[in-house]
Amino acid sequence: MPESRNTKAKIRKAALRLFAERGYNAVSMRDLADAVGMRQGGLYNHFEGKQVLLSDLMETHMVGLLEALDTAMAGISGTRARLEAFVRHHVSHHLNYPDDVFLAYMEVRSLDSDNRARITVLRNRYEHVLRKILEDGCTQGLFRIGDAAVHARMLLAMMTGVTVWYRDSGRLSRDEVVELYLGAALQSVGLAAVQS
Amino acid sequence: MPESRNTKAKIRKAALRLFAERGYNAVSMRDLADAVGMRQGGLYNHFEGKQVLLSDLMETHMVGLLEALDTAMAGISGTRARLEAFVRHHVSHHLNYPDDVFLAYMEVRSLDSDNRARITVLRNRYEHVLRKILEDGCTQGLFRIGDAAVHARMLLAMMTGVTVWYRDSGRLSRDEVVELYLGAALQSVGLAAVQS
DNA sequence: CGGAAATGTGAATGACTGTTCATTCATACG
DNA sequence: CGTATGAATGAACAGTCATTCACATTTCCG
Numbered sequence: 399m400p401e402s403r404n405t406k407a408k409i410r411k412a413a414l415r416l417f418a419e420r421g422y423n424a425v426s427m428r429d430l431a432d433a434v435g436m437r438q439g440g441l442y443n444h445f446e447g448k449q450v451l452l453s454d455l456m457e458t459h460m461v462g463l464l465e466a467l468d469t470a471m472a473g474i475s476g477t478r479a480r481l482e483a484f485v486r487h488h489v490s491h492h493l494n495y496p497d498d499v500f501l502a503y504m505e506v507r508s509l510d511s512d513n514r515a516r517i518t519v520l521r522n523r524y525e526h527v528l529r530k531i532l533e534d535g536c537t538q539g540l541f542r543i544g545d546a547a548v549h550a551r552m553l554l555a556m557m558t559g560v561t562v563w564y565r566d567s568g569r570l571s572r573d574e575v576v577e578l579y580l581g582a583a584l585q586s587v588g589l590a591a592v593q594s
Numbered sequence: 595m596p597e598s599r600n601t602k603a604k605i606r607k608a609a610l611r612l613f614a615e616r617g618y619n620a621v622s623m624r625d626l627a628d629a630v631g632m633r634q635g636g637l638y639n640h641f642e643g644k645q646v647l648l649s650d651l652m653e654t655h656m657v658g659l660l661e662a663l664d665t666a667m668a669g670i671s672g673t674r675a676r677l678e679a680f681v682r683h684h685v686s687h688h689l690n691y692p693d694d695v696f697l698a699y700m701e702v703r704s705l706d707s708d709n710r711a712r713i714t715v716l717r718n719r720y721e722h723v724l725r726k727i728l729e730d731g732c733t734q735g736l737f738r739i740g741d742a743a744v745h746a747r748m749l750l751a752m753m754t755g756v757t758v759w760y761r762d763s764g765r766l767s768r769d770e771v772v773e774l775y776l777g778a779a780l781q782s783v784g785l786a787a788v789q790s
Numbered sequence: 791c792g793g794a795a796a797t798g799t800g801a802a803t804g805a806c807t808g809t810t811c812a813t814t815c816a817t818a819c820g
Numbered sequence: 821c822g823t824a825t826g827a828a829t830g831a832a833c834a835g836t837c838a839t840t841c842a843c844a845t846t847t848c849c850g
Binding site: 419420421423424504507508542543544545548549551552553554555556558559560562570575577578579581582583585586588 | 615616617620700703704738739740741745747748749751752754755756758759766771773775777778779783
Binding site: 622623624634635638643644 | 836837838839840841
């Protein structure tokens, strides 16, 4: 039983890595089994199938993302502070789980319609938190933006893109990158960044 | 011969549509032939194979993007004006050719290494134009940004994301969307948008 | 008109796909 | 000790994949 959980975790880890790197359709169950160090048939002792595995990975990630968001926003009041908390959470989470994020972003279209619907609900809930912050900032006259809904999508695309280029071996630390994105996000809504 | 060119164009058009919609690996040559209205064997009279077709589509798009950029920037001087021209060009081009852009963004990893190298050169050249503008703005003390290279990637990700959500049937026109992105981009570098 | 070149067909190729299954193995329990 | 259990195997399944090819058909040009 303990060994079982271990194998299941190894499969999930390898699948996450391979799906993110090559794409869901470009990874065969044989590739996956090889990466785990077993034969293809054994995978089905742990997952019903490839599609279930994908949606499982995605849902786990989205739920974790939403939980991390709740934690990050807990007790934060004030529109500006909430925006700062959101940006810091989003960028650092994406830096810490690049494969999860990349997969959830790229492979939505590989989900069958039922699974896609479930994931989309979670995604919309996430996006809505940011949009609400931006709308609040607008009605308070705090932010200067053209359209809250569009601006939310702009910021999410901007921040999510960090996974495409960031490497730990590069010249910038994760914290530095977070602060860079924070500065850009704040200025984009018409706020000046804090002086350091 | 005229009929040939017609078919070739039809194949490219259908391939672009299908690849962008379902992903390169999820589209079979049968699907493609069906969409064009012919049998799979005939496709090979026009393209050496699937991989060549993909890289052909991508290269055509990247070359076209760079040409459109040259046109858009021709004769524009002044750092702020150049930034405005870049943003307007990028967003409107992406609104006009969403499939091309989406494909070039999503399917780089489906290219074999030779083709990927060629495309990456073109992509870097494009990115470099924006980075140069941002660096100029920094040295002139015009922009207030933390890091020109990172900011270039932030803006490109932000703007490119427009293809993910924009629909002509929505509440906003393409021109309105361009102006929204322009305003956000200008504010993100510490400039105020022009009053309308 | 004639022949050659271009273009399309439909079947065939072998490799690979996700999934199933009888079997084996090692361990845990009474 | 016998037996139940979860896990891994390796072969087999039916289907799909990109690609090739011999053969028809169409189109072009002299």
